[in-house]
Each structure stands twice: as structure tokens, then as C-alpha cells.
Amino acid sequence: MKHFLDINKTEVADLRGMIDSAKAMKNARNGRPKGALDDDLPLKDHMVALIFEKPSTRTRVSFDVGVRQMGGQTMVLSGSELQLGHGETVADTAKVLSRYVDLIMIRTFEEATLLEMAENATVPVINGLTNRTHPCQIMADILTFEERNGPIAGKKVVWSGDGNNVFASFAHAAGQFGFDLTFTGPQTLDPEAVFIEEARAKGVKVEIERDPVKAVQGADLVVTDTWVSMHDAVSTRERRHNQLRPYQVNEELMRHAADDALFMHCLPAHRNEEATDAVMDGPASVIFDEAENRLHAQKAVMKWCLS
Ligand code: CP
Numbered sequence: 245m246k247h248f249l250d251i252n253k254t255e256v257a258d259l260r261g262m263i264d265s266a267k268a269m270k271n272a273r274n275g276r277p278k279g280a281l282d283d284d285l286p287l288k289d290h291m292v293a294l295i296f297e298k299p300s301t302r303t304r305v306s307f308d309v310g311v312r313q314m315g316g317q318t319m320v321l322s323g324s325e326l327q328l329g330h331g332e333t334v335a336d337t338a339k340v341l342s343r344y345v346d347l348i349m350i351r352t353f354e355e356a357t358l359l360e361m362a363e364n365a366t367v368p369v370i371n372g373l374t375n376r377t378h379p380c381q382i383m384a385d386i387l388t389f390e391e392r393n394g395p396i397a398g399k400k401v402v403w404s405g406d407g408n409n410v411f412a413s414f415a416h417a418a419g420q421f422g423f424d425l426t427f428t429g430p431q432t433l434d435p436e437a438v439f440i441e442e443a444r445a446k447g448v449k450v451e452i453e454r455d456p457v458k459a460v461q462g463a464d465l466v467v468t469d470t471w472v473s474m475h476d477a478v479s480t481r482e483r484r485h486n487q488l489r490p491y492q493v494n495e496e497l498m499r500h501a502a503d504d505a506l507f508m509h510c511l512p513a514h515r516n517e518e519a520t521d522a523v524m525d526g527p528a529s530v531i532f533d534e535a536e537n538r539l540h541a542q543k544a545v546m547k548w549c550l551s
Contacts, residue, residue, distance in 0.1 A: 246368050266537070269282065292307070297352045314547065323352070334357050347550060381510045382414055406433045406469060407436075419447075426451045433484070471485060511534070513531075
């Protein structure tokens with residue numbers, strides 16, 4: 245069973261194959277209408293369940309469109325509409341859904357839910373975000389970086405802000421794709437140490453630097469994300485904002501990065517909080533390429549899962 249649960253749980257050759265496949269599928273569409281079918285239809289006659297226990301714009305639409313372009317059909321299910329949200333176990337849900345569909349994508353809160361779904365499903369399961377990781381986003385980000393600036397191996401990526409689930413998948417990717425990663429943010433919002441230790445064990449440089457200006461020196465890619473994630477308590481908002489304000493990505497901070505540095509944000513953004521309009525809409529920004537590339541990267545992930 246080829247589940248796509250996390251970047252660190254997927255073989256490097258398979259990850260590289262997915263990025264290459266995404267590039268090829270994107271190029272092959274060659275400007276055709278977004279509703280048109282691909283030439284190759286690996287999801288023909290396949291039904292895909294897209295389960296959302298949290299809100300989504302990009303993940304929901306890009307998976308839905310991607311399945312259709314590859315000849316499949318989708319059903320979008322919200323957690324609260326399923327019996328899953330009313331006491332049915334994850335295991336029973338996984339076994340039942342596997343009798344109806346060929347592939348399951350789930351966005352959920354706890355990583356344990358994703359893992360239980362994968363353990364009990366008899367069809368591939370894809371991680372569409374948990375509180376802990378967001379691997380599909382980072383596959384799109386690798387594709388986006390390489391389209392613009394070539395291979396990401398050996399480059400310096402700097403994350404400024406909260407050490408959240410998107411950072412965690414960047415750390416997984418650092419180890420697998422071979423790039424250096426610096427986290428800059430307040431100590432109270434440090435990522436889990438295991439993400440950093442695991443990447444270091446794979447031979448890449450992963451650093452924590454409290455000074456954002458020092459951190460960004462020579463960076464090839466600067467990344468940030470919202471200061472309050474979907475799973476964070478609203479009551480933490482003011483404290484987080486006070487702690488994270490020095491880590492805002494603005495034009496002054498970007499001046500310390502490499503001349504051809506890119507800026508990424510997975511979106512949705514709170515403009516002029518974690519990043520200014522001038523950066524979000526500036527020449528280094530590739531935020532809408534990232535959003536588009538969710539479609540192409542996830543098509544490659546789904547194709548791999550079913551291959
Ligand atoms: N970046 C991302 O996952 O966006 P959505 O929450 O809109 O799916």
C-alpha cells in the first residue's frame with residue numbers, strides 16, 4: 245500500500261520521481277482549459293474521497309480539480325457530516341470507505357487520526373494536513389523553487405516565525421532533498437526537536453538563530469506562515485503576535501537574503517502581520533505559483549499512490 249503520510253516516510257527516489265512527474269504533467273497541459281482532461285488518465289474509473297475536518301481553500305480545490313483532470317471522480321466530505329464526527333471510530337470509517345473508494349485524502353487535527361486511517365484502510369491514504377505536518381504543501385514548494393531557481397539541494401532555506409506543521413514538513417524535506425534549513429523565531433515557538441535532529445542525522449545543516457537578520461543572511465529562500473494556526477487557541481493570539489512581531493518578513497529583512505532569493509507563504513496569509521504587502525506582492529514572491537503547484541504536485545502524489 246503506497247500511502248503518502250509524510251515526506252520523511254517516503255523514499256527519496258520516490259519523492260524525486262513525484263517532483264519530476266509533477267513538472268512533466270504541468271508542462272503537458274500546455275495552457276489547455278483547467279477543466280480539460282490530461283492526455284494520460286491514471287485515475288480513470290477511480291473514486292477519491294476528500295475528507296476535511298478543518299477549513300481549506302487550496303487543498304480542497306486543487307485535489308478536486310487534480311482528480312478530475314486525471315479522469316477520476318471525487319466526493320468531498322466534511323468531518324461533521326460523517327459519522328466519524330459523531331462517534332464512529334476512525335478504523336471502522338477507514339474500512340467502510342475502502343469498500344467504496346480507491347483513494348482517501350484526509351485533512352484532520354491529530355496525527356493519530358491520519359495514522360489510524362492509514363493502518364485500517366485497504367486503499368492509499370494521503371495526508372492533507374494534520375496539526376503536526378503538511379507534506380503536500382512542501383512538495384508543491386520544492387516544485388516551485390526548482391522551477392524558478394534550479395535544484396534545491398545545497399541551498400539555504402530560512403523559516404521565520406512559528407515552528408508549526410508547515411515548518412515540520414520543511415524539516416523533513418531538508419533531510420530528503422538535501423538543503424540547509426534555519427529556523428528563526430522565539431524559543432517558546434520552537435519546532436519539536438525531533439524534526440531538527442532527524443534532518444541533521446541525514447547530514448544537512450539545520451540551525452536555530454534567534455536574530456532574524458543573522459538568520460536570513462545569504463538565504464536562497466525565505467518562508468513564513470500565519471502566526472496563529474488553525475489548531476492554536478484563539479486566546480494565544482495576542483501573546484503570539486507580541487512574540488512574533490520581530491520575525492515579520494518585510495523588505496528590510498529580505499535585503500539580507502541572496503539577490504535571487506525567493507519568498508514563500510503557503511497561504512492563507514494575514515497580510516502585514518507575518519509578511520508585508522511589499523514582500524507578498526514583490527519580485528521575490530512566488531506565493532501564487534506555490535498555490536498553483538499544489539495541483540500539479542498532488543496529481544503526482546496521487547499517481548504515485550495508485551501506481
Ligand atoms: N496552504 C493550504 O493548505 O491552504 P488551505 O488551508 O486553503 O488548504
